[in-house]
Amino acid sequence: MFNEPENDPRLTALAASLPTSVPFVGPEAQERSAGAPFKARLGANESVFGPSPKAIRTMRMAVKETWMYGDPESHDLRMALAKHHAIDPSEIVVGAGIDGLLDSLVRLTVTKDTPVVTSLGAYPTFNYHVTGYGGVIHTVQYTADYEDPEHLIAKAREVGAKLIYISNPDNPMGTWHSAATIQRMIESVPRDCLLLLDEAYVELALDGTAPAINTNDARVIRLRTFSKGYGMAGARVGYALGHKTLISAFNRVRNHFGMSRISQAGALEALADQDWLGDVCNKVDAARKTLYQIAEDNGLKAIPSATNFVAIDCGQDGEFARAVLNELIEMGIFVRMPFVAPQDRCIRISCGTPKDMTLVAKALPKALAQASGQVLGKSLFGTGSQKT
Template sequence: MTQPRYTQIVQSLPATVPFVGPETQIRARGEPFKARIGANESVFGPSPRAIEAMRDAASEVWMYGDAESYDLKQELSARHGVTPAHIVVGSGIDGLLGSLVRLVVEPGDTVVTSDGAYPTFNYHVAGFGGVLHKVPYVEDREDPATLFAKAAEVGAKLVYLANPDNPMGSWHRGEEIVAALDKLPDGALLVLDEAYVECAPEGTAAPVDVDDPRVIRMRTFSKVYGMAGARIGYALAAPELISSFNKVRDHFGVNRIAQAGALAALRDTAYLDEVRGKIAASRERLAAIARENGLEPLPSATNFVAIDCGRDGAFAKAVLDGLIARSIFVRMPFAAPQNRCIRVSCGTEADMAAFAAAFPGALDDARTDQPE
């Protein structure tokens, strides 16, 4: 009885996981975290109308979801001033990135991203046999000029750029990104991940011509809309690229309850404004806590703040471990020199108070363990 014959790519892949989830950590600890502010989830939750829509949809879940996400695409197209043919709805940006990589990357194809940028994108590129080239951040930002120059150098088929950036919270003005497109080499497709754009300053969303075949933009209901567990997001691009998703996507794969919730969330613009206000206030609070501890908070256009712990990655890791030990779930950047920071998501007043209470002790312990 022989084993299954895996593909060459699969045989070469490690059994890695892009992230260890908070539930996994909670089981290892044996108790929940006091503050769950590590995965950039929105603790403020979805719109009450979205919750109501999802609750109402629960009894209808015996029906498959609409394979075309028609109603949601209608609403999105009105909002973005595009046609439904410019939109594909998928099971979150993770799912859409997987489909997109599959559409363009075959074994040996080159792809460019920033060192320390979203690891799930890298996971998909490796999973389809792509060869990933990484460029450094420039002043803690993913840098279009550096990315596009590398893409030209290696003949990349795909270039990843998040704006705003995760894990640093930094951003570019959208028009700067559009201006930089002149440097994107022919035949390279830019994936512009705008997961956090709804809580960024006015002008951060790139005013890309939706028919421009060089760019696909990704949006999600996981972050500011507070629906990470629902697995629903969308991409905006030229109709030809959008329709190519129909060749590979799981047509009935978007949860029916998620579709109902996303539609209601989108329509509740008052709640979105309210959440934006809460995020802005929590960013201020996180910055203040950093400063109270003698540390520098980085400016953020997202629902989290990177706090510069002032030394190297080993030190920041010790601080992070001290926070985890004190029941505060946070994360940190993977790559130097960004890994001098910890990354703390916005939270409720209680979350902020718990973080403020735990942070000095975590810093003290780290300084004791690692004297300068």
């Protein structure tokens, strides 16, 4: 019988050196551990409002075609996206969500010791791919809960970065920069460097957040998704907009059959139903305002958001915020929090239905009280002691 060695000699040295951890623990794993489903699933920034009903009907009809591979060129969807954005189809590549596109892009640009720049505490899946291809990550701090374009550019010049990552609007804080600020950043990108602009939440943002699309500018590639505003996270459909030379390079490394026919059909119909997207944006805006009020009712500060989630400052440090988060999870409310100080003083709650928001409103005061009791207990009895 074959016994797998602790350090498998068949792995590359790089693969063997990597941790086995993943960027996120899924809510399903947490439900299995708890032995019960969550009452409100508000941690992964999914749209609980779901996809367009027209997209759902189209996907149901496409089920009978699942015996066929999806179109490896995603031709119809690319044509529709090109028309939607008024660009050429050669300037668009479709992939399995932004995460799948990140994998391909990093594979194209990063090898052993390649320097890249990102914000400390920004979207961890980017770091996961960079590390997986042997790159070296250089970070800069957030400035007042915003990713800092000037500091990112300065760090890129300092280390000779090949890639710079920024999300606008930002995850995990929900903050955003104006189109003018991002355009100045694009124009400041060092030579032989590429700005990776993650716009996963752009459909939910205010007008004036995204600069005009200019695919002639080879200094930037923009990533977008159907996972957030369009409510299709489980379908895994994302796309990149950029200079045709870079976009064509994706064909050298991408998974050509990574898109299912059902996902392609659903995204095509979702894109056509802009009325549904507008309705979802209105519901998200209402939920954001409700979360702002919930924070205020509990003496907390909500960070203004241009996304479908709100980061709520719990008023203390990351240990306290973690205690609040754990109490919410115990009560069946799935939420997450930023990973890095000082942003980890916050918990992050996705926008939900009125029922979801009511559950949060009832649970948060109890979670805060329980977390405060834990902190008080530690201060009275010592960090290593338990109150009996």
